[in-house]
Amino acid sequence: MERLSPSPTRTQLVLRQFRKHRLAVWGGRILLVLYLMAAFAGFFSPYDPNYYELYPPKGNHPPTRVHFVDPETGRLSWPFVYATKRSIDPVTLQPRYEEDPSQGKFYLRFFVRTPDQPYTVFKVFRSDLRLFGVDPPGRIFLMGTDNFGRDLFSRIVYGGQVSLTIGILSALVSFALGLLLGGIAGYFSGRPFALSLPPRAWRGWRWALGLVGLLLWLAVAAGVLFLAWSFVRLSPGKGVFSLVVDGFVLALGLGGALLILWKVFREPLRLDPDDLIMRTVEIIAAIPSLFLLISLRAVFPTNIDPLFTFYLVVGLLGFIGWGGLARVVRGIVLSVREMDYVQAARALGASDGRIIARHILPATASYVIVSLSLTIPGFILGESGLSFLGLGVTEPYTSWGLLLQAAQQGGFASFTDRPWVLWPGFFIFLSVLSWNFLGDGLRDALDPRRRQ
Amino acid sequence: MDEKRLLEVRDLKVHFFTDDGVVKAVDGVSFHVHKGETLAVVGESGSGKSVTALSIMRLIPTPPGRIVAGEILFRGKDGELRDLTKLSEVEMRRIRGNDIAMIFQEPMTSLNPVYTVGDQIAEAIMLHQGKSRKEAMELAAHMLDLVGIPEPKKRLANYPHQMSGGMRQRVMIAMALSCNPSLLIADEPTTALDVTIQAQILELMKKLQEEIGMSILFITHNLGVVAEMADRVVVMYAGRAVEEADVVPLFKEPLHPYTRGLLHSVPRLDLAAERRERLEAIPGNVPNPLYLPPGCAFHPRCKHYVEGLCDREVPPLEDTGDGRQVRCVRWREIREVRA
Numbered sequence: 028m029e030r031l032s033p034s035p036t037r038t039q040l041v042l043r044q045f046r047k048h049r050l051a052v053w054g055g056r057i058l059l060v061l062y063l064m065a066a067f068a069g070f071f072s073p074y075d076p077n078y079y080e081l082y083p084p085k086g087n088h089p090p091t092r093v094h095f096v097d098p099e100t101g102r103l104s105w106p107f108v109y110a111t112k113r114s115i116d117p118v119t120l121q122p123r124y125e126e127d128p129s130q131g132k133f134y135l136r137f138f139v140r141t142p143d144q145p146y147t148v149f150k151v152f153r154s155d156l157r158l159f160g161v162d163p164p165g166r167i168f169l170m171g172t173d174n175f176g177r178d179l180f181s182r183i184v185y186g187g188q189v190s191l192t193i194g195i196l197s198a199l200v201s202f203a204l205g206l207l208l209g210g211i212a213g214y215f216s217g218r219p220f221a222l223s224l225p226p227r228a229w230r231g232w233r234w235a236l237g238l239v240g241l242l243l244w245l246a247v248a249a250g251v252l253f254l255a256w257s258f259v260r261l262s263p264g265k266g267v268f269s270l271v272v273d274g275f276v277l278a279l280g281l282g283g284a285l286l287i288l289w290k291v292f293r294e295p296l297r298l299d300p301d302d303l304i305m306r307t308v309e310i311i312a313a314i315p316s317l318f319l320l321i322s323l324r325a326v327f328p329t330n331i332d333p334l335f336t337f338y339l340v341v342g343l344l345g346f347i348g349w350g351g352l353a354r355v356v357r358g359i360v361l362s363v364r365e366m367d368y369v370q371a372a373r374a375l376g377a378s379d380g381r382i383i384a385r386h387i388l389p390a391t392a393s394y395v396i397v398s399l400s401l402t403i404p405g406f407i408l409g410e411s412g413l414s415f416l417g418l419g420v421t422e423p424y425t426s427w428g429l430l431l432q433a434a435q436q437g438g439f440a441s442f443t444d445r446p447w448v449l450w451p452g453f454f455i456f457l458s459v460l461s462w463n464f465l466g467d468g469l470r471d472a473l474d475p476r477r478r479q
Numbered sequence: 480m481d482e483k484r485l486l487e488v489r490d491l492k493v494h495f496f497t498d499d500g501v502v503k504a505v506d507g508v509s510f511h512v513h514k515g516e517t518l519a520v521v522g523e524s525g526s527g528k529s530v531t532a533l534s535i536m537r538l539i540p541t542p543p544g545r546i547v548a549g550e551i552l553f554r555g556k557d558g559e560l561r562d563l564t565k566l567s568e569v570e571m572r573r574i575r576g577n578d579i580a581m582i583f584q585e586p587m588t589s590l591n592p593v594y595t596v597g598d599q600i601a602e603a604i605m606l607h608q609g610k611s612r613k614e615a616m617e618l619a620a621h622m623l624d625l626v627g628i629p630e631p632k633k634r635l636a637n638y639p640h641q642m643s644g645g646m647r648q649r650v651m652i653a654m655a656l657s658c659n660p661s662l663l664i665a666d667e668p669t670t671a672l673d674v675t676i677q678a679q680i681l682e683l684m685k686k687l688q689e690e691i692g693m694s695i696l697f698i699t700h701n702l703g704v705v706a707e708m709a710d711r712v713v714v715m716y717a718g719r720a721v722e723e724a725d726v727v728p729l730f731k732e733p734l735h736p737y738t739r740g741l742l743h744s745v746p747r748l749d750l751a752a753e754r755r756e757r758l759e760a761i762p763g764n765v766p767n768p769l770y771l772p773p774g775c776a777f778h779p780r781c782k783h784y785v786e787g788l789c790d791r792e793v794p795p796l797e798d799t800g801d802g803r804q805v806r807c808v809r810w811r812e813i814r815e816v817r818a
Contacts, residue, residue: 217542218541218542366588367583367585367588367589368588368589368590368591368592370538370583370589371581371583371589371590371651371654372591372602373538373575374536374538374575374576374580374581374583375575375576375580375602375603375606375654375655376572376573376574376575376576376577376603376606376607377572377576377602377606378572381606385602386591389591389593390593392593
């Protein structure tokens with residue numbers, strides 16, 4: 028018997044195709060660096076994000092200049108910085124910082140320890156080792172400081188922890204919802220479930236269920252009547268037109284209530300889960316998402332724990348975003364559930380849940396992976412937008428959106444006098460672009476039609 | 480029920496409630512399957528043979544379809560007699576795959592493209608026999624060996640697209656037989672395969688039936704396959720059984736005009752050469768299931784149709800006395816004409 032020739036597996040094919048998309052590969056590399064920096068923020072940042080000196084104050088310090096050439100000898104030298112001297116501009120009253128060579132050179136050092144500013148990695152490992160730094164009293168601000176004198180670079184690195192993970196977490200929340208609900212809608216489409224039981228079907232344990240259902244439906248009917256009556260009671264006019272409208276509304280309410288009762292008593296009221304879920308999606312899609320976010324956020328008090336706010340934002344973003352995915356997943360499930368192998372699985376005795384999870388949802392995998400990588404940047408932007416509006420993450424936690432919000436304080440002068448405060452925007456831009464390229468590459472790699 | 484009988488279908492009626500009206504896909508079918516025998520269900524497309532098979536598995540899509548009447552009595556591996564139409568979904572799941580297995584027409588699409596064949600065979604085993612993954616994989620390799628796939632251990636790691644149609648049908652058979660079912664329902668298992676592969680698959684099924692001792696309910700429209708495989712035959716037309724007989728008498732002396740028409744429309748090399756006749760066909764088409772003709776549903780296409788006799792009432796399924804049944808009011812005359 029001849030040996031079977033090893034053909035490339037699907038994973039190998041996908042990887043091969045992915046490597047051809049060079050922008051996607053670079054996107055992946057940049058994201059890897061960004062996420063590593065966020066994960067080991069303490070190591071990559073030279074200072075604690077909330078550390079600042081009261082004296083001498085370092086508010087709105089421009090990026091520290093790193094010297095590679097020794098001005099005295101004119102030769103290349105190990106990079107060093109000078110300490111700075113602060114003065115107040117007599118016209119604008121803004122602080123000015125000038126290099127002060129008299130305090131000597133502060134050489135850049137790698138793997139320094141900062142015992143006064145310890146940090147933890149994943150809240151477990153304590154350390155004070157940092158990738159780079161200079162000896163005090165010299166300071167190195169790669170991207171300047173904010174108005175308190177906190178190192179902006181350190182804050183950006185820490186802000187990435189929030190901004191980068193919130194995108195993934197929100198996307199996971201919305202995808203969990205979307206896959207579950209879309210899967211249910213597609214799989215059970217055309218198999219309506221009973222929402223009420225007519226009294227003649229009350230047997231055994233259904234008796235209690237039927238009674239509860241009946242009471243609920245009675246309440247709904249009463250609600251409809253009450254709404255109609257409220258309208259009539261509050262209607263201002265007494266003219267002919269007004270009376271006609273009142274009568275119409277009253278008739279509508281009465282008719283609706285009677286229709287519900289008639290339906291409930293005669294036959295089981297059936298509802299297709301597909302209709303239920305898809306109509307909900309449409310309702311959510313019809314609400315402007317920003318206003319929904321703002322109003323949902325406004326329901327919660329602003330003085331709650333910032334960490335809780337973080338999870339709240341995750342949940343809110345996820346709750347808004349699941350509709351589009353649910354719709355597509357439903358479509359895929361609708362077509363896959365008619366496949367022979369689904370019938371074959373059923374003939375082998377697999378349950379509905381097993382068939383959905385094992386045989387139907389995997390068919391959506393390539394779509395989901397691509398969609399996930401293209402949705403995450405949307406959520407990153409969403410978080411930035413919310414934080415910018417002051418509805419997202421709050422101090423002392425930091426995120427790129429929050430940093431940008433701080434940047435715009437001080438008006439237009441803020442950008443002209445202190446352009447370095449726009450750095451967080453660059454990181455948002457970089458990460459969103461990288462995610463988009465990555466998603467693009469994944470789509471090409473997973474789509475067999477684009478494969479060469 | 481008779482001890483020898485594994486499955487008995489009594490007066491099964493399956494109706495589909497569509498927007499255009501009620502389609503009586505199966506309308507009063509009765510038959511039985513003995514232990515270890517092969518029963519062939521023959522009929523044109525739309526005669527209700529696949530729906531009958533799906534009803535036994537309780538896989539009729541509901542809605543729109545529903546088993547409206549009848550009993551499906553089945554003796555499980557545990558020896559207990561159950562009416563499958565009355566079982567709950569959970570009980571039914573325990574029977575599917577374990578007691579009754581099914582193989583489908585289209586081997587190209589009946590396997591899930593995202594799992595290896597080993598995974599898929601092992602899934603069935605783990606589902607019903609509570610074995611660990613490792614044991615299930617070993618058993619899966621054994622099953623692949625049994626259905627004649629070379630290098631079974633390596634083939635376990637193959638994806639369906641790496642196999643040919645015949646191989647995949649072998650995998651389907653391995654999957655179906657992995658839990659030692661007592662009844663195998665084969666819904667046109669060779670229709671999508673080319674003739675040489677068909678013969679191999681049929682040969683394999685016969686061999687496995689001898690080894691395992693299961694019964695086969697063989698659904699087909701291919702009379703050549705019936706002659707090859709079946710012990711007994713049920714001929715269906717428009718949702719009803721029109722003739723039931725052992726395979727040899729049926730081929731020798733078909734009683735129902737429809738059966739005769741079917742047999743005559745099979746090309747035969749031995750006869751064609753000497754007679755140089757045109758192939759006979761049954762005139763007309765299968766009736767629209769929404770508007771079945773009154774009386775015998777076959778009468779508009781029947782050579783022996785007599786006005787006022789055939790189009791009045793549905794003829795009863797009559798016992799001919801020699802263990803055969805036929806649903807035709809003129810079967811005695813037809814037999815005499817033949818003799």
